[in-house]
Amino acid sequence: MSDYNQNMIEKYRGSFLKEVEANVEEGDWVKMCMQCGVCSGSCPLGPHWEHPPQEIFMMIRANKREEVLESSSMWMCTSCYNCIARCPRGLPITHIMHGLATYAKRLGLQPKEQPTAKFAQLFWDNLSKTGRVNELKLGLSLYFMNGFSEGVKTSLKMKDIGLGMMKTKRMSPMEFFGGHKCKDTKGFQAMLKKAQELEEARIGKSGS
Amino acid sequence: MAKKSYSFYPGCSSQKAASSSNYQVSVDTMCKELDIELNEIPDWNCCSASIGYAGGGELPRLALSARNMALSEEAHPGQDIVATCAACWLSTKETQERLHNDSDLLAETNTALAEAGLKLKNDKKVRHMVEVLIEDLGYEELGKHVKKPLEGLKIAGYVGCQTNRPFGIAGESFENPKYLDKLIETVGAEACDNYEKKVSCCGGALAFSEPEKSQALIKDIIESAYDNGADMLVTPCPVCQMNTEVYQDQINAKYGTKFKLPVVYYSTLLSVAYGKSAKEAALDGQIIRAKQLEDIASK
Numbered sequence: 362m363s364d365y366n367q368n369m370i371e372k373y374r375g376s377f378l379k380e381v382e383a384n385v386e387e388g389d390w391v392k393m394c395m396q397c398g399v400c401s402g403s404c405p406l407g408p409h410w411e412h413p414p415q416e417i418f419m420m421i422r423a424n425k426r427e428e429v430l431e432s433s434s435m436w437m438c439t440s441c442y443n444c445i446a447r448c449p450r451g452l453p454i455t456h457i458m459h460g461l462a463t464y465a466k467r468l469g470l471q472p473k474e475q476p477t478a479k480f481a482q483l484f485w486d487n488l489s490k491t492g493r494v495n496e497l498k499l500g501l502s503l504y505f506m507n508g509f510s511e512g513v514k515t516s517l518k519m520k521d522i523g524l525g526m527m528k529t530k531r532m533s534p535m536e537f538f539g540g541h542k543c544k545d546t547k548g549f550q551a552m553l554k555k556a557q558e559l560e561e562a563r564i565g566k567s568g569s
Numbered sequence: 570m571a572k573k574s575y576s577f578y579p580g581c582s583s584q585k586a587a588s589s590s591n592y593q594v595s596v597d598t599m600c601k602e603l604d605i606e607l608n609e610i611p612d613w614n615c616c617s618a619s620i621g622y623a624g625g626g627e628l629p630r631l632a633l634s635a636r637n638m639a640l641s642e643e644a645h646p647g648q649d650i651v652a653t654c655a656a657c658w659l660s661t662k663e664t665q666e667r668l669h670n671d672s673d674l675l676a677e678t679n680t681a682l683a684e685a686g687l688k689l690k691n692d693k694k695v696r697h698m699v700e701v702l703i704e705d706l707g708y709e710e711l712g713k714h715v716k717k718p719l720e721g722l723k724i725a726g727y728v729g730c731q732t733n734r735p736f737g738i739a740g741e742s743f744e745n746p747k748y749l750d751k752l753i754e755t756v757g758a759e760a761c762d763n764y765e766k767k768v769s770c771c772g773g774a775l776a777f778s779e780p781e782k783s784q785a786l787i788k789d790i791i792e793s794a795y796d797n798g799a800d801m802l803v804t805p806c807p808v809c810q811m812n813t814e815v816y817q818d819q820i821n822a823k824y825g826t827k828f829k830l831p832v833v834y835y836s837t838l839l840s841v842a843y844g845k846s847a848k849e850a851a852l853d854g855q856i857i858r859a860k861q862l863e864d865i866a867s868k
């Protein structure tokens with residue numbers, strides 16, 4: 362278990378709600394939930410969620426810290442904003458789900474084999490290098506994210522799609538050898554680094 | 570109408586040879602006809618869409634869109650920012666809203682931006698191309714340019730999620746927005762009025778990481794279009810377009826369906842109706858070819 366996680370457990374012993382309010386993006390909204398269940402019923406992948414949003418909010422109040430943070434649920438949010446559009450209390454549910462995922466990841470608690478967690482990290486790594494997403498590289502690392510033989514299988518399955526995209530010039534092999542990027546890569550990376558530092562300072566503050 | 574100028578955020582998927590490069594071609598054609606000038610934000614970066622949260626915390630993500638907005642302020646003062654990708658529009662607009670409501674975050678964002686020699690005032694409007702068409706030009710003006718009405722075509726307007734929620738287009742409802750239907754009618758085709766899956770989610774970025782679950786959603790979106798007698802789908806979003814078009818074969822293999830439904834952008838539809846060639850309308854970018862539109866374009 363990470364030191365950070367240990368610190369947080371000690372700091373908020375007994376009140377996961379307070380921990381969420383202080384550390385999760387838009388977390389101070391959680392207490393406003395009135396448990397009507399509209400969000401859970403609106404979620405496109407809802408049937409696959411271990412705990413749909415309404416249940417997550419209930420579990421936060423019931424101190425089910427590990428069950429929430431180790432869950433794969435929030436990682437199945439497609440960012441469709443159905444819940445936000447319908448919630449009678451105006452909770453920014455989508456952002457709370459993203460925030461919980463970010464926080465779980467930071468604590469090292471996110472499920473290890475969660476495909477979206479892996480894919481989204483690849484996406485971030487891809488864009489933060491050059492400022493832009495290189496779709497072919499992203500696609501390749503995606504197919505190979507579960508290891509080489511799995512990757513070959515997935516690539517074969519996706520082969521026809523790749524060919525179709527290539528024929529219509531919608532995916533260029535040239536992307537693989539450089540492709541698009543920001544000119545001011547240096548400034549871009551310095552900006553991200555600074556943003557990261559500022560954020561860490563803020564987390565450290567609330568965590569100390 | 571006088572020329573209208575905007576500060577344009579094209580987004581990664583529109584780049585040359587990327588998955589929605591065809592969208593860009595048809596947008597350029599459409600804008601030329603309508604005297605809309607798109608000035609690309611110099612050296613823009615990716616906004617991290619809706620899945621940046623795994624790798625980046627709140628501030629790094631805000632900084633991404635803030636950089637684009639700051640570059641736009643510098644290069645195109647007085648021009649609204651316009652995006653064609655729903656996800657780009659949404660993350661930029663969300664960033665703008667959050668920084669507007671939280672001066673501490675804005676200050677921290679500017680500290681980060683200073684590393685790239687930039688500063689954000691945050692005083693621009695962030696708009697989707699569809700808003701420009703509807704609000705700044707209007708259906709009547711859009712209709713005036715039609716040279717080849719798309720008569721006899723029945724089209725399902727697939728609005729999807731992110732051009733519709735949480736912001737949406739002014740005057741439209743979340744549950745049944747009408748603007749795509751009106752655009753379809755403006756170009757002389759028939760809209761599927763009762764298309765049930767109009768605002769259903771296709772899985773978005775999770776089509777990559779959770780293909781089976783997403784394809785189940787996509788199957789319903791296509792099926793409902795066929796049930797409504799649609800010849801094709803039209804969408805305002807590159808992710809919707811890609812998801813509903815490219816997986817139809819895999820869905821057929823899994824579910825025994827026989828889907829082969831073309832999915833086009835509103836900009837392709839308008840370009841064809843405006844009498845442009847198949848190439849200008851980017852019909853050569855269709856993986857599932859839109860034969861009926863090709864025929865009209867070559868007439």
Ligand code: SF4
Pocket residue numbers: 393394395396397398399400401414415418447448449450451452454
């Ligand atoms: S819709 Fe809103 S109030 Fe209802 S359960 Fe969900 S979050 Fe709570």
Ligand code: SF4
Pocket residue numbers: 400403404405406414437438439440441442443444445454455458
């Ligand atoms: S935004 Fe996320 S949490 Fe909300 S309904 Fe859509 S998938 Fe579910």
Ligand code: SF4
Pocket residue numbers: 494579580581582583614615616617618619654656657
């Ligand atoms: S949302 Fe998509 S298209 Fe838009 S910038 Fe980000 S990755 Fe690129």
Ligand code: SF4
Pocket residue numbers: 439440441655728729730731732769770771772773774806807808809810812
């Ligand atoms: S329909 Fe799909 S692609 Fe379009 S906005 Fe929704 S999730 Fe994104």
